[in-house]
Each structure stands twice: as structure tokens, then as C-alpha cells.
Amino acid sequence: MATQSTRTGTLGTPLRVVTNSYEIKKRPQLIYYHYDVGKHMLLRNWPAHSENGQAISPDVKVSRRAHEIVDKMQLEYPNVFNPRAAYDGKKNLFAPKPIQNAEYNVHMSNNPEKGVFSVKLMRVAAISPADIDRLIAPGGAGAAASTMAVNLLQIIIRQAPNKRHGFPPEARSFFVNQGNQELAGGLQAWHGYFQSVRPVLNRLLINVDVANAVMYSPGPLEGLALKFLGRRDIRDLDSGRLRPGTQEWMKLRTFLKGVQIRPRVGTDRPTTKGRPIRDIVERAGDHQFEKDGTPATVTAYFREKYGYALRYPGMFGVRIGKDAVFPAEVCEVIPGQLYRKKLSPENTTQFLRFSVQKPHERLMTITNGVNGQNQVFDYNNSDVMKTSGMVVDSHPIQIRGRVLNTPQIRYKSGPLDIRPKSGAWNVLGRTLQEPGTINVWAVAMFDPNTREDVLGNFVTQLQDNLRKLARANPYQVENELLTIAQTAVQVAEYNRPPSLILAFLPVNAPDIRRRIKHWGDVDKGVPTQCLRAGKWERARDQYINNVALNSRPQITRINAKLGGVNSAINAKLLPQCTMVIGADVGHPGPGIMNRPSVTSLVASVDPDATKYTTYASVQAPRVEIIQDLEQMVTRAISDFRKFWDNKAWPEMIVFYRDGVSEGEYAQVAQQEVQAINNALLNYRALAPDGQERNRWTKESKPKLVFIVVGKRHHIRFFPESRGDSDHADSSGNCPPGFVVDDQITNAVYPDFYLQSHSGIQGTSRPSHYIVIENEPGATIDQIQELSFRLCHVYQSATRSVSIPAPVYWSLTLCADADRVCARAEFHFTEEMRYGDSDAATTVSDKDAPFPLEQWQQGFRQSLLGKAMYFL
Template sequence: MPDSMATKMAGSVQVVKDDTVKRTPMARPSIGREGKPIRLLSNHFAVKLNGVDAVFYQYSVSIKSEDDKVVDGKGIGRKVIDKLLQTYSSELDGKDFAYDGEKCLFTVGPLPQNNFEFTVILEETSSRAVGGSPGHGSPSQADKKRVKRSHLAKKFIVAISYAAKIPLKSVALALRGSESEHAQDALRVLDIVLRQQQAKRGCLLVRQSFFSDDSRNLVDLTGGVSGCRGLHSSFRTTIGGLSLNMDVSTTMIVTPGPVIDFLLTNQNVRDIRDIDWPRARKMLKNLRVKAKHNNMEFKIIGLSDQPCSRQTFPMKVRNGSIEVQTMDITVQDYFKSKQVELMMPYLPCLDVGKPKRPNYLPIELCHMVSLQRYTKALSSQQRANLVEKSRQKPQDRMRVVTDAVKSNRYDDDPILSSCGIEIEKHLTRVDGRVLSAPTLVVGNSEDCIPNRGRWNYNNKRLLDPVKIERWAIVNFSARCDMSRISRELINCGRSKGIFIERPHTLVDEDSQSRRCSPVERVERMFEKVKTSLPGPPEFLLCVLPERKNCDIYGPWKKKNLHEMGIVTQCIAPSNKMNDQYFTNVLLKINAKLGGMNSKLALEHRQMIPVVTQIPTLILGMDVSHGSPGRADIPSIAAVVGSRCWPLISRYRASVRTQSPKVEMIDSLFKPLYDGKDDGIMRELLLDFYQTSQQRKPKQIIIFRDGVSESQFSQVLNVELNQIIKAYQSMGQGDLPKFTVIIAQKNHHTKLFQVDSPDNVPPGTVVDSGIVHPRQYDFYMCAQAGPIGTSRPTHYHVLLDEIGFSADNLQKLVLSLSYVYQRSTTAISVVAPICYAHLAAAQVGQFMKFEEFADTSSGSGVNSSSAAAIPELPRLHADVCSSMFFC
């Protein structure tokens, strides 16, 4: 589109908003009134603050060993501080510490002086003990050394120095809605007290969650990985007072048990001789094991090159009474001399030593230590198992968290009690409202009223069905009846109003092509498609070889959407290919090809409050990151924008790469050397103008996913400024009014019905009791929750220049949960955010990121390495404005 059109779109000039003006999240203007009242419970426990005059004193901690090396291991730090407390209690006035396991400790009231230095004597930890394994001297010497060293102790120098004062009164001020400098710090101290209590019980701590070593909490996810169920706890300021938020939490751990069992299940083999040892070496590195012959813990650094029967190490032995000589001995013989007969000497050893000083342990003698986090990406099967096995009915979850608060006996904690903190033992009661579901319009302008968040197309037609004339089916699967698929798709489509001609051709993959790389398989398939069709098809249905996320999916999507400009729908072979299955497939196809399945009745009649009267652009923004532990994979930023105003059901996407693990979107405005803007917003603003009767947006509603409270300021002052600059760069004109809303799913507040064991009904909204004491937020459960416990979405309104009433804003948010074209259910978060997530995931599949590992890993995660970030291939002009992500 020429720049003259862009300039025309912008209109007349207005004073530029100053970048230096810092925006802060707005205060709550009012609460909603509409909807049917409902009595609810929440997993918040009221906290009484009886001692607001208490002051926390923060001290910096430095722990060094005798040789002046800084000690930074969390486990050893806690042991040292516990010992210090026992040894020097009188010097510290008998004060109790809240220690974060690293470099900070806190007391209620001051210590006798600002600076201390203590010497702490701690018995040698077992993992650093010397004897009992090969590589450490002769058997007799090892025995003597072990006996001696068990009585040896290690000396630590602990320096404690005053750092800051944190008054508990700041929490009381925050509860009254005042801006309080130290409120978050004080809450952090209280959270550290809870964490310390769990650490002393031997729990695994993961941020604000803790997990105990109890086999009843484990669920097998296959592959040597278990889901470990624990609890999350955090103090929160709410409009109803201070509360303790307690929830069930799950983390992934390495399944405890014999190392051999772990390797067999991890590699999905039955026989130990089938283990891929290079893969095992990679998987085992840095995991901890316990040796059953001496009950000591070790960290694995690698595997031996030879099996136990041939792997040797030098050992000093006495020849007579004086002469000492060094001889090589095998690991098997060493253990035989210790009366340990190895059953599998043909296996390699675990190396638990140091890089230049190996220490070998036979694998058969080792067990995986429990509560070791598994931080690698889960397979799709493991994720499915985790979801299925982590489900809990609302009543069960209520019982678990209530029992946890009672059994943890928080009131007995000396620090909490010295602050006058008392925690209630029952769930907080909350007033909620249930908003009515919006009426939808389907084919023949027929009204469709959702029931419990659901509707269907039985005996109904789609609102705006497309006609498919030139299309084909390509088949990468050897076990699929394409004729049946074609027939049933056509029949189902016609019953829903989509006229589908017979496919021009059914293209099977050659059997020899199946041995090629995914990219080569796609290229060969396209050659066959070209020779089989007279011209480019409108649409291709692709039958994948197996699961949806197979290797072919990314290259296939890239070929179609980037190079060819063809809309494509992928399906995987399934036993459940019934009418409902094909209906769901057709909902996606119709939306991708420009049709519409349904829309809101108010949208159809152009009666949506605030939005219909004034040109309004709705944005959904999300960033998806690479799997855990992969700092070399670029993050994908996706923004979808509404089009064809006054519709709010049709969107297009713009997607870019950015530095790994960076959450803020840096390409909303992207000026080039020639002064032009190549950013995301320019694309979406021009598209809105083209499809909305040459109207520029006078209102922009931004829904932003995936940011925490600490990043709200960046959304308001960095991302919003980029959007403003992108708008201004397109010409002169008054700036639109903005409403900025954050949607959070990753939180721990749950809602329960007082008088029903079922989940809360769809449309439930809460904007009192457990919400922020000052800021403008609310919880909404738009979806029906037939399984498990529903998680409401937590919406934070950071800015509202448009000036929605609380009721109108909540109804708009609920309505946007009903315009998701892929589904016949209300979804848990507004559709623009779901679309942004889908667009990021799908376009991210275009790239083989492994190719860029060398360029982007080492230099990687900061913005200065932007040059190393590979650019995404842009969408073909024929599909860039489609809902290809649907």
C-alpha cells in the first residue's frame, strides 16, 4: 500500500505523547453490577496483622570456605546458617532468622550490632566424602580415610552486615490502597519465612512452591519423568485484607529408583544392551545419585569409556611395610576386593569425580536421588499425561489446601508469631456474579444461544460459508483411506453450508520418499502436486504421517504459507474421524479461507457498546519462548489485529523473531535505515484502514498475554510507546485513545461454589474481596470446566483512556471469549490472545532453529546480539491477511 494512503489514514496532527512521562497502572474506577449473584469460596486464607509496628531488618550474608572461596550452594548455605544459629545464639540475642538460602537473611528487630564475622564448623558433607569408591587410594587406606574424615569438619567464615529496614507497616498502608515503597519487600520476607519452614522439612523449593519426598505425590509421566504434586504459597494484598494464597502445584522430577531402570524407561527400551550410551551420557550429566554400598550422594559428570570389567584406575598399594607402588586395577576387581560382586560388569561406570580426577561407580549400585527437577522439554505424550493425571475435582483441591494450612501450623512459627500474624484455617468467602452468555448468530441469521458455555452446529449452517472448488488432498501417511476422508469431508461440509467440489486429485507420497529428510519429502510432494493440478489450488488438505507435531509440519507450513501462498489444513490419522471431527476441521478451513462460522448477535446488528460507534482496533499480543534450557532458540512475538470494523471476530497476524527469553516485544515499531517502518503495527494499522472503509482507528484496545506484575510498567511505557510511534510514523493525526489490559493465566487463585461440588459456571466474574486493593483488576471464568478445577483468567486494566464502564468492559471480555472461530465452546481467555499464541506457534515452526544454535547461543540472550537472531520468513501476499493460524 503506498505511503500516501498511510498518510491519508493518519489525519491531522496532535502533540506527541512524551516518552519521558511514566505511566503507572490505573486505580479501580468502579465495580461491576450486572449478572446473577453467586456465593463463592477462594483458595485465599485471611491473615490478621496484629503487630504492624514490627520492623524487618535485612542483612547481607557472605559465606566463604577456609581457602577464601565463596560458597554459593543453597543446600550448604542453609546448613551453615542453621549451625551458626545453634552455635552463636547468645551473640545474636537469641533472634530467629528468615534466610533465603542465598545472600539475605531477615530478623524481626535489629541484631546487637551491624556487622558480624563468625567461624562455623560443619561436618563434611557426604557427597564430598572420599572413601568407598575407586580412584581414591587402596582399599585399606580408603577405609581408614573414611573413618577419619567422618570425624573431620569443615570450617566456614560467615560475614553478616546490615543492609536495610523493612517496616511491616508498609503492608498495612498497601492494604489501604496507598503506594507503599516497602510493601512488596515485606511480603517477600513473609514468603521467605514460609519457604524456610518447608526447606527445614527437606522439601524441594521451586520459586514459591514446595514439594515433599512422598511417593503418594508422584505420577508417572513415562520416560523416567514424574510429576510431583506439591503446594504453592504466597502472601497477597487484597481489597479484603492480607491473605495467604495456597494452591496445589506440580513440577517435573526425575523418577527416583535404580539408574538402570531410569535409563530403560527414558529411552523406551526393554534390554539394557539396547541403551544408546552417548544419549545416556547427555541425559545423566549433572544428576545426583546415591550409591547403595556406602549410602553416599554423588553428582554425575559423565560415563567411563570402558565397561566396569575393563575400566582401570591407578591405585597405590603397600608392598611390604614400607614400599608403596602404583598399579592399575579394574573397577570390577576393586569392588570384588570390597566384597561387592557386580552382576553387570559389562556396563560402563558413572563418573562422579572431577574432570581431571575421575571417580567411577558401577551403574548397578546407584539410585537416582529423589526430588531432582527435570528441566528439559516434555514430549507431547508426557504433557498429555501430566494434564490428565494432575486434574483434581474442586472439592478435592479445596480439601488439600485447607488441610495444608492446618497441618503446616504457621501460627507456631516464631517469626510470624513475633509479627503478630495469624492465619485463618478456612477458605475466604467471595461475592461473584455470573454474566449471561452472549447470543451468537449462525447461518440463515439464526440466533444460537450457548448453554453452559457451549453450542453446536447440529442441524445448523455456518454463518458465512465459503465455496471450495479447486483443492487436493496430499497424503504423507501410509495408513489412511483418503477416499473416505474426501467423501465424509464433502458430505459434512454440505450439511454445514460449505459447498465442496470433489478434490481435483489425491496425491500419495512415494514409498522411497519416506526415507528422505522432512524438507525433501515436502519438496518432492509439491513436485507431484504441481504435475497433478492445472493451476494453483485454493486449498490443500494434508494428511500427516502420524501426530500433529511431526517433523513434516513445519516445512509443509513454510512451503505453503511463505513460498506458495496456499491455505492448508493438516490432519493426523485418527480412529475418531466422525461427524464431530470433520465439523471441527471444517470450522478451521472455513475461517482460514475467509468465511465466518458465527459471530455475536450484537456484532451482527452493530450494537456492541463503545466499539461499534467509533472505529476500534482490537489487538492480541503474545510472545512464545523456546523450550526450557534452550537459550539459543529465538523467541517469537505475535500480534493479531482486528479487521473489517465494526466486526470483532475477524483478525490477521504479524509475527517476528526476537532475542531468546525476552518477554517485551521489540518490533512493534522498527524504523529502517531509509526511514521506513518495518514493524508489526504498521502492517496491522494499514490492514485495518484498508478493510474498514478507509477509517483509521480512533480507539485501540490492547490485550497482552504472558507478563507478570513486575513488567506492567514496561508494557505501559515501552510497548505502548512503540505503538504510538508506529501510528505517528504513518503521517499526521490525532492519537487514538488506548485501553491496555493484561491477561494472566499463570496464577494460583481458584474459585469454588459454596453449595455445589461443580466448577463455577461460565461467565463467573469476581471484582471484589480478593482483587488488588488499589489497581483495576478482576477474575473471569468464561469457560465451562467439565474436568478438573477451572482456572479463572486474571485481567488487569492498566490504562483506560476510552472510558469503559466496569460492566461494559467485563461484557466485552466475556464476548471476546465466544468469537474463537475454531471452537464451539467459550474459551478461557479472549480470542485475540489465543490467536496470537497460535500464530507464534505456527510461524515458529517455519524455522529449523538448530541451524542457528552456533550463532545465537553464546552471544545470545541480550538485545545487543540482535544481529544473530534469524528473521522469520514473511508470509506470502496471498495468505498474509488470512486467519492462517486458525
């Protein structure tokens, strides 16, 4: 690579596009004074229990309630809060004029003796127009100043549209109750919009995108319960049919916990806001509580206080707060509540169909939302926007990018051109670049419903001289695999483990697959390939070619597991001794703190960057910085040396890091770049005199290029002309290789957007590349071309993918740490089975120490780590 650095690339064919960003033509003109709202807003003069026995907490921890209090405060003190201040629902309030540091009492009840909150404001800083300007200047603003200035801008643009549609003013997305789709189990799919301020070089933009979410079905609570349980008769909710302790009861309890309801009758408080369900109770009408010193039932209370006779006193009810109980029949589920739990396969499929939009449809939805007849943002009429002086352009910006040249693919039988704008190629008639070796292989059939002659026909097409075909007991996976492996090597008179075991599974057998992979990956070091029933039986050419090429033993996915290479780029991809690394951290799902995060690293060892060695580890949950990075890089260097028979050393390292958010760039630049350099500077090797010494100094160490690859963003590109086939792929998206490296790029780091794959359905998302470190001074053209080419060496596909292959593989290794498909799950011992171990269930308090050592002891490296076993 070159020794100089350039900001903007020049390679490729120019292409104009529309992007879903709107320029802020006029930035804030006022000084905003930043106030700390204090640790809590304290509740004053509220009795310990309300009339119906509900306990009241003195702390306000819910953002929605905090907003209500601050809004009421501004109404009660119009001389102080005029113009109105912007509030983020937590600790930060931004006022367009100075406010006296003080405590402001706020009355949240019609009863002057109840519900008085005290809000304490303390000024901590001021944000001037010059601070905003520095966000978009070359080099950007300092980290702390940048964060707070951007927070201010986000609150200003989000406050009015979010409140208009009933969502917290600080929420990144809001959703509209139009065009919804019913899902199974009491859920609905909603359309909505995402909005975010993006400071880029010399411009301040608002990124607007379509958002989709799953919501609880609004309306009567008993109706939601019936939908969830799959029942139609309301009598099925009676205690005679729905009883505590049953599976249905426990599922309903879990489903409803935290859902916001408002009583249609039976409350003295305003009914426009929701209150969360804490639990469900049986026979709500018979529930007793103490009123005025005497026992009373809920049925009697509602009849005497509100004149309402319960129709179904035997139906379940919900507990609100500490001890307030409301019958389900008087409760209404408020609309717009996000469902954040795992969806069923049926609902997942339906939701994906609901979410998919072709590029021109997505752009039309966005533009109509911003400035159409039924626009939903209303930027121009927002009082907070008007006060700030901000003005937003009503049209999305148009920018010019380039389409990089598509590389040639190299097979052993010769080079292959990719079809224009398709990003895909056909392997029929091609010989793999470097076939792996299969000395002995065996087949294990775990599906009892498959006839052996049907299986034999399929296997024959994979390998004419099949060594061993055996039925296997799905209840004794490990023993069966060991027996089959031993039989196979005995028949072949081979004294090493089999090169491969092909396992045929029933349609839905995740536990069998997990046990097979654990046995092969970490127990025995035998590559395994699982095939699911329902796909292979007809033995069609296309499917067989995905597994085996031309019915020969050079198996495409398996080939890479065995150390072979399916295809490569037909051009010099890198300087000879360059190591390409991909790394990622997979975190547990939202709110899960009792499982570790999983780290992964894959590192190339060959000149074509097609063969990789792999490592995985665990660390404390939600920690983004890779804690074992120095050790991982050290081991990768050792494997690189072994591949080259100890005759070569890495001269350059290109490190692709996935999963880093914008706010973590500086932290990653400081800590992970340092960890890589520590691995290089501390690497010890034998010197010519036979003594072990550090291999490199700061001056002689391999040059590092550190690139963050981002996918969790909302930037999209749309060809200007919908029907222009010269400038779009078959799905209407920009063609593979489209790149943008100016006009909407970062003010601090060199970066670019690259759409490297062809769209299959919906609107393609480009990947965002941020160059954190560039020691060799590579040009942006060189980094773009390398990244695009690496998207063509993904060994499991005959098409370019959305991110470079090493990033894809590191993601495959760890994925989200609570997903069943994460390969790292198979690295845990049976005693530490992921999600079922004592360590996974004993930590319920978020402040309790995490048992990391237990997880580390229960995690094992793969015995196949020097091959791409995870494919």
C-alpha cells in the same frame, strides 16, 4: 465506552464461592533487617583435592548447599542469631534483630582443618510493619520496596513447611512422597502444594493450591537405570551390553546428568544430602586414580577402605565433582528431585490423568493440607512464623462474585442461544455468518495406507464438485504441492493460485506438516488444511461438521482462513471504528538460551472483531517487552484502513497483552504503552492538501485501553454447594461468565478474574485481567462484558474459550518458542530450521552474544498475514 472509571462492576447474577486463599489475620509485628550475604560464601582451608581426588570449588552456587551453610552458621552463633534469621538461598538474609556487619566462619566438616566457610553479612535496608501495610493500601508500595517486602513474607511462610518436606525454603512448591504414581522410564508423578503470599487491596493473603510434578524415581541408582532403559536384568548394565558411544549409553548419560545421588557406602561426608551426577563412566570398578602417590582402582579402594566388595565391577559408574567416581551399585537417588525435561507422549497422558481433580476434590485436598488431620503446612508451629507475629486463618475465604449474562451467537440463518451454564452451542442446521470464497481447491494425499475410495467418500461430503484429487509423494512435499496446485488451476481454467489445498497426512507426520505449512504460509501464500489419518476415515457427522458445515464448501476452520466469518455476537460489541489487538511473546524452554523468543500480534479490522490481520517476529531470548511493537501496530493500522477502503480510522484501541508477570506490570505500562502511542503519533497519511503528515496529535489520537491477561496463576473458585446445579456447570465448576472484581484484587491496578469457559475435566482456571491503561475511562462492567464476549468469537470452536479470541490467536502464533506446534516455526527458512540451524547450536556460553541478526534474516512473514491462516 463510558468516559468515567469505576472500581467494582454491577452486572450479572450474584454468586458466592470459596477461593483457595487464606487471610493473614495478623501481619508481622517486627522490624526485619535486610542483609546482603555477599557475592559468594568462600571456602577456607580446604585442600585442592580431597582424598579420592575430587576437586572442590570455592564458590557456593547451589541453593540447597547455601542453606545448609547458613543454617549451620546460625547454630554456631546462637547469641547472634536468636531469634533465627530467614534466608532466601541467594543474597538476602532477613533478621528480626540487628546483627553486626561481619564475616562469620562456618565449619561444615568434623575435621576442623577442612571445610571452613566464611559468610559475609552487610546490612542494606530495614523492612518495618508500615512497609508491609503499604503493600495492601490503595496504590500499593513502590516497586523496589514492594519486591523486597513481599520476598520477606514469602520466605517467612515457606521456610518451615518446605524444609519439613525436604525442599529449599524459597521454593514456591513442595511435594509429598505419598500417593505417587509410577510413570514409564524411571519417573514418578507426585502430588504437592503451591503457596504464595498475595498482597491485595486491604488484605494480605496466602494463595494455596495443589501442585503436581514429575520426579526421578528414588532408590538404588541401578534400579533407575534399568527402568529408564526398559530392562529387567541387572546384567544389562554391564559394560558388555551397555557400551560408550551407543545410543542407549548416550540417552542414559543425558537422563542422569544432574541427578542428585548419595553414596550408600564410600564417603566420609554426611549421606543425608545429595550430590549431582556430572557424567557416567564405563566399568567403574576398574577406574583408576592416584592414591598416596600410587595407582589404585575403585574396586580395591572400596574393599580396603570400607570393606565392601563390588558385586558388579563391570557396571557403569557416575562421576561426582571433577574426578570422584562411584559405582552405580553403591549410589542411591534421593527422593523429591524434579524432572524438568520433555515427557514422552505416553507419560504426558498419564501425568495429565494423575493431575486432574474435580473442583470439590481439589478444594478438599487444599483444606486438608492446611488444617486437616494430616496437614502439611504447619503454619502455627513454625518458629519463623511465631517470631514474626504472623497468624494465618485456618479456613479459606468466601467471596461474592457475579455471573455475567451469556451473549447470543449470530449466524446468517439467525441468532442462536447458548445452553445455560454450558458455554457451548450446536451449529447443526446453521449457515455461516459470512462464507468465504473457494474458487479452486485441491486435495493432496500423503498417507500411502489410505484407499482412494475411502478418501473420495469423505471429500465428496466436503465438496460435491471436487476439482482434483491426487496422490502425493511424502518425500517430495514441495514439488508435489506445486504440481497439484498447478493441475487444479489448469483444470478449472483459473489464473490464480488455489483458494485451498486439503492435505491428508499419516498418523504421525510432523515434518510433512511443517513443510506443507512453510510452503503454503510463506513460500506460495496458499491456505492449507491438514487432516490426520485416524480421525476422518469414518466420516462421522460431528467430525465433518468440525471441518465442513452440512457437507458444503463453507468450511468452518478453513472459512476463517479464507476471510470468512463463522459466527459473531448478536449485539453491538464495540464502537464502529474500534481495533482489538492481541499480543504475546513466546520464550524458549527453561535453560535454552540459543533460540530466539517469538513475538506475535493479531489486530481486528471489522466492527464485530471477528476478522484479524497478523504479524510475527523474533527477538533476543527471554526478553518480555515486545521490541517491534511500534512497527507491528503501524502495520495493523494500515491494514485496518485497507479493510475500510481508506474511509475510516481507528478511534479506539483495546489491547490485550498475554504472558506478563506481576513484577513486569510497571515495565510494560511504561514501555509498551509508549510504543503503541509512538505508532499512533508517528503514523503518517496524506492530508487534504496532498501532503503527507502525522495523522494524530496527543489530543486527537485513538484512545487506548491496555489490558494484561494472565493465566499463570493459582487462584481458583469453588461453588459453595457441590451439588447446586443452579450455581455450577456440569463439571462442578463455576458457570461460564463468573467474575470477581473485589475482595482479592490488586492494590495498584483495577483488575478482575473472569471464568469464561465451561469446565470439561478437572478444575477450571479463571483468567486474570489487569487494566494497565484506560484512556477512555471505560467502566469495569464494560471491560468485563467486552472480554467475556470476545471469548465467544473464537472461530475454531463452537464454545466460549478461556481467554479472549485475539489473545488465544496471538498465543497460537508464537506459543512456547521451543514447541513444535508453534506456528512461527513454519516462518523460518529451511537453512534456519527452528532448532537445527547453526545459530541454534553455536551459542553454548550464556554470556556469548546472541546471533539475533541471523535469526531475523531466516524469519519470514506469512504471505497470508491478512487472513487467519494460523487456525
